[in-house]
Amino acid sequence: MAQEFIGIDEMVNNPQPETKSLRLPVLKGTLGPSVVDVRDLYKSKKIFTYDPGYTSTASCTSKITFIDGEQGQLLHRGYSIEELASQSTYLEVAYLLFNGELPTKDEYAAFEKEITYHTLLHEQVIHFFRGFRRDAHPVAVMIGVVGALSSFYHDSLDIQDKAQRDLASLRLLAKVPTIAAMAFRYSQGHPFMYPQNNLSYAGNFLHMLFGYPTESYEVDPVIERAMDQLLILHADHEQNASTSTVRMAGSSGANPFACLAAGMASLWGPAHGGANEAVLYMLHEIGDKSQIPKYIEKAKSKKDPFRLMGFGHRVYKNYDPRAAVLRESCHKVLEVLGIDDPLLELALELEKMALEDEYFLEKKLFPNVDFYSGLIFKALGIPTPMFTALFAVGRTAGWIAQWREMLEDPETKIGRPRQLYKGEKLRTYVPIVKR
Numbered sequence: 210m211a212q213e214f215i216g217i218d219e220m221v222n223n224p225q226p227e228t229k230s231l232r233l234p235v236l237k238g239t240l241g242p243s244v245v246d247v248r249d250l251y252k253s254k255k256i257f258t259y260d261p262g263y264t265s266t267a268s269c270t271s272k273i274t275f276i277d278g279e280q281g282q283l284l285h286r287g288y289s290i291e292e293l294a295s296q297s298t299y300l301e302v303a304y305l306l307f308n309g310e311l312p313t314k315d316e317y318a319a320f321e322k323e324i325t326y327h328t329l330l331h332e333q334v335i336h337f338f339r340g341f342r343r344d345a346h347p348v349a350v351m352i353g354v355v356g357a358l359s360s361f362y363h364d365s366l367d368i369q370d371k372a373q374r375d376l377a378s379l380r381l382l383a384k385v386p387t388i389a390a391m392a393f394r395y396s397q398g399h400p401f402m403y404p405q406n407n408l409s410y411a412g413n414f415l416h417m418l419f420g421y422p423t424e425s426y427e428v429d430p431v432i433e434r435a436m437d438q439l440l441i442l443h444a445d446h447e448q449n450a451s452t453s454t455v456r457m458a459g460s461s462g463a464n465p466f467a468c469l470a471a472g473m474a475s476l477w478g479p480a481h482g483g484a485n486e487a488v489l490y491m492l493h494e495i496g497d498k499s500q501i502p503k504y505i506e507k508a509k510s511k512k513d514p515f516r517l518m519g520f521g522h523r524v525y526k527n528y529d530p531r532a533a534v535l536r537e538s539c540h541k542v543l544e545v546l547g548i549d550d551p552l553l554e555l556a557l558e559l560e561k562m563a564l565e566d567e568y569f570l571e572k573k574l575f576p577n578v579d580f581y582s583g584l585i586f587k588a589l590g591i592p593t594p595m596f597t598a599l600f601a602v603g604r605t606a607g608w609i610a611q612w613r614e615m616l617e618d619p620e621t622k623i624g625r626p627r628q629l630y631k632g633e634k635l636r637t638y639v640p641i642v643k644r
């Protein structure tokens with residue numbers, strides 16, 4: 210296909226105001242908006258582009274995940290999230306994200322075995338947990354321990370070596386749930402549970418979260434499936450803040466354990482993965498349906514920093530398809546577990562009233578994945594501070610897949626944005642006695 214170009218009128222003020230036309234190449238993907246290639250702009254014109262928050266900037270090419278924010282569509286390697294959530298498993302989705310294709314039966318069995326046999330941590334890692342306060346947030350503990358893995362697995366730190374990258378990928382996918390579960394157990398003062406190789410990925414995670422060495426833990430298939438589905442729904446979401454952080458950290462050649470710790474730190478914020486926790490606190494604070502209008506008004510007020518947590522998204526200007534799946538499974542899980550949670554009713558009413566409100570309609574603010582996930586986590590018996598840790602467990606597959614893709618992309622360069630400097634010009638230093 211012939212290369213397309215876009216013409217941009219450039220006002221040049223010096224020495225005389227005049228308009229010059231700029232021709233920039235346009236790159237086309239398989240889906241989604243085209244991209245203006247500005248790579249040579251500085252070299253040829255000595256100007257930068259300005260885009261705080263990257264609202265209009267593609268930072269890389271990717272074949273992993275596609276989001277159509279207007280339609281509310283999410284695809285992983287071309288497969289819809291609805292199909293994956295209802296028919297696949299988290300490990301299969303992880304394989305798909307890593308390798309680009311769904312595994313055959315044999316490939317799946319081999320992958321599952323590899324992951325299962327990497328779930329144990331080096332015994333020495335356990336001492337790290339004991340250095341944390343018991344009331345430490347589980348994500349704080351995870352960031353520390355995942356970063357610390359780089360000091361244990363020296364045979365998987367060479368990012369130039371594909372075999373070492375593969376080994377680090379398996380290790381991270383296998384060990385992050387073990388670390389998350391240990392962070393939780395430590396906060397409770399309960400014994401750490403070693404992984405069990407006869408259990409599924411989600412089943413083993415539940416066993417490590419809720420089992421006891423004194424008795425055998427029966428994995429409830431409903432809870433196991435719900436956990437697996439939650440992990441699938443969090444597995445990847447293209448170039449979000451935490452994934453971009455993983456890519457940025459990795460672009461300098463940092464090792465994968467350090468990169469994932471960086472991604473977890475970015476995920477932790479309430480505007481990103483921390484929102485699932487914040488939704489639960491918000492629902493508790495609202496407390497009663499009669500209070501909803503007051504909170505909607507607060508969210509709309511420019512003078513009030515309060516936002517409806519679990520609402521709005523940079524990319525989705527329609528219902529987040531992950532929220533749609535979770536809304537449905539939330540009802541199912543609560544029904545099967547025989548739980549009558551008044552918070553679900555409150556959440557449904559809040560959603561209804563917000564979606565009837567002109568402000569939310571006009572700004573296209575719909576419930577996102579975090580709006581309903583917390584209610585399911587709660588029903589599964591997971592305490593609120595663990596919610597973001599669970600998001601991190603699910604997102605691990607996406608972080609690794611995107612890190613691998615970045616390293617295999619010949620166009621990858623160290624991430625190094627430029628700036629619009631508005632500070633002082635050169636001035637003369639004044640010694641302190643003369644100031």
Ligand code: CMC
Pocket residue numbers: 262449479480481482483484508509515516517518519520521522523524572574577578579
């Ligand atoms: N409640 C009230 N107003 C909102 C909300 C909200 N939740 N979200 C956005 N707005 C308003 C915002 O005030 C702004 O209004 P105006 O144009 O008048 O200034 C407009 O909508 C656009 O918002 P923005 O902050 O410029 O949009 P953004 O793309 O930079 O931010 C967001 C996206 C997700 C950070 C934001 O919607 C938000 O803070 N939501 C609440 C936190 C949340 O649920 N985060 C989870 C995101 S999904 C999962 C994940 O990625 O981890």
